[in-house]
Amino acid sequence: MLFNSTGFLIFFPLVVLGYFWIPKKYKSLWLLGASCYFYASWNPVYLLLLLSTAFVSWAGGILIGGAERKQNRFGKKCVLAGCILWNLGVLFFFKYIAFLTGSLVEGLRLFGISVRLPVYDVILPVGISFYTFQALGYLFDVFRKEISEERNFLRYALFLSFFPQLVAGPIERSKNLMHQIREEHSYDPKRVKSGLLLMGWGYFQKLVIADRIAILVTEVYEHYTEYSGLQIGFATVLFAFQIYCDFGGYSDIAVGAARVLGFSLTKNFNSPYYAVSVSEFWRNWHISLTSWFRDYIYIPLGGNRRGKWKKYRNLLFTFLLSGLWHGAGWNYVVWGMLNGLYQVTGDLTGSFRLWLGKRLRIRRDCFSYRLLQRGLTFGFIDFAWLFFRADSLTAALRMLAYGVANPGLYTFFDPNSVFGIRAVALTEKEFLVLLMSLILLMLVDGWKRKKKDIREMLDRQNIWFRWLVYYGLIFSIVLLGVYGPEYNASTFLYFQF
């Protein structure tokens, strides 16, 4: 079930009403049932896969806890290794086996060896990367004694399958979510309103911005030979906002939906395009995944405590894994590596840049410097997005080569069309809506970055103003949103991971 489907608009109010209406002891069961229905509405068979992952990691947690009490360190490690093997094995089978066999065949062909490997044409279960990582995070936390194991399977299954964050995160930590599942959440209209407002903002990002940009980006990326380098670049700039609004919008809907029910989920984005460096960008982009990699991969590898070169090795390895997590394709690997390399290069050239800045008397404590830093950071990040968006590494490289060979200055500045891009993609009015929406997005992000609480700001206003904002938000979604029967219901981009 998609958040932007009419099914969800019926499902969600029913779940909320039921949740606050039924007795406390059945609340978790109610949410678990709703979560299973939410997942099964996509593919009922894969619900079994989700539940089996839940069962294995739940049982693993209990065994690890038991081994810990018996001070059986070896047994504890064996159970953890077994659970990791199971979880990653399932993930590998569904997500990576086709990539691996394909790459192997292609690699051997380079050496003149032709082999035929079995083809596993399996559908990728929605959200498998998210719930697998959440389950692994729980096991690591139990192993490290950061939390005690959950003995109630229903509660644990709800932790793993909680519908707002089930298919595209945030990847919740057991330390944050598990205790909330045990607590009672009473009905609080103020909190419900706040959750609904956040959901509204999420829908705005998804339907008004991301899905509008998607029309143009898809047109340019699918027919890039009909466009110039500048136009491809322009589409890639817009894609940066598409993926942000798509995933950020989903996260806001997820956090808002959970808040309505009384749960507090991890904030997943924090004005990432205001970052002044790539490492800052990654601290503010997909925070739940970045912190997962930091806590369970980067730091256990040694983090930055074992010298410069090991730090760089750890960083590159972590980003390589992050790339692979996003997708089984070489373009994702390159995307991950590029982001790792940016940070390594940034670190390596840090003292030189400082020296150069001093020599050139560049002021660092002013708006123009920050603007330049933000512009450069965005440029680097956006260049990497090209690999992320392209269908394959070959396609990305071809696009790059084609774009450099055909910059197309004249067509880009053709006064008779919007950046020379076919009107079939977006009309001038659509562009105007997009531009205004992006300005609003960046304004809101700017306020967030300055730690301004927009909901609090709104609450201080008179009722007519608040309602005007609420109606404005609802009507922009309803009227300006890209949806409806003619619209090819686009799933959220991160569902594929």
Added chain:
Amino acid sequence: MYRRKYHVKFVLFSALLFAALQAAVLLLYPSNAIFRTWKCFYSLEKDKIDILIVGNSHAYASFDPNVIREMTGKDSYILSSNSQTVVQAYFNVKEALHYQHPDILLLEAFALDENDNFRYGTATPDRDWKKESNIDGMRFGLTKLEAIAAQYFPENWSYALLPITRCHSNWADIETIGSNLFFYTGGIRQYSSFHPSETKMTEETKSLYDTAGYNPGEKVISDVNLLYFHKLAQLCREEQITLFLVMAPMYDGYIRSINYEDWKGKLEDLAEGENISYIDCNVSYDEIGLISRDFEDAYLSFQHLNKDGADKVTRFVFSKIYED
């Protein structure tokens, strides 16, 4: 107290939102006839209508309520739309009966023509604006829900129920918004459910018809159309409404180009089976006094009458009905 305040505000907010969404639909809905025809129908005084006419474009182009009133002193209303099938006609009549109770129902026979672009077709999607607009114009109620359930697959019910999902992207269409504004701020008072053509058939078009070849293809009445025709006849019996099946005239040059005898025979059998009167204007050309210039200027389509032709046909059909 704190919660009650929130709940009162919530109810008020939702009511205003609902009203605003309704207004948005009225402003953004494509300006097609049946949506407006429904709006105008609901504004009529209760039980004012004596004669109700349903069917496709032949119905709204062939029968003039002013002429009917002049002839019989009775009020009539046309609830027809482009390509309306008997399925839609049935639900329109069912909905109309909540507000009006006519003595006579006239079904224009083209509504029984095979039209595959509806729910029961397999080759086309489960959407058609002609079907949608019949339902969109209806007020929310059991009949509307029944019409949706009968004509849409379940996965499309939400779209059928919420026209805003289909017309929201008209926000940039100033012409539609302007036209709707004009309609709801005054135009509704002058609105007529009769939509005659203003053009007349030219000699050039006439000659094209005269040279058209013969198409012996069989006219098929689908099972669905048959089913709903019988349901409509049953509804009329239950409500004590006299049902007439009327075939509007087609240009004789066109009739000669199709297998009309077959089509006519099927309709006669159908009417006889339900014990209702069948009036075929195509066999009474001379009696009606039709000439080529009584038809609109269109080539090789299901051509319609123009205003002059509608005047003649209305007089002929209603003299027959009241003669009976």
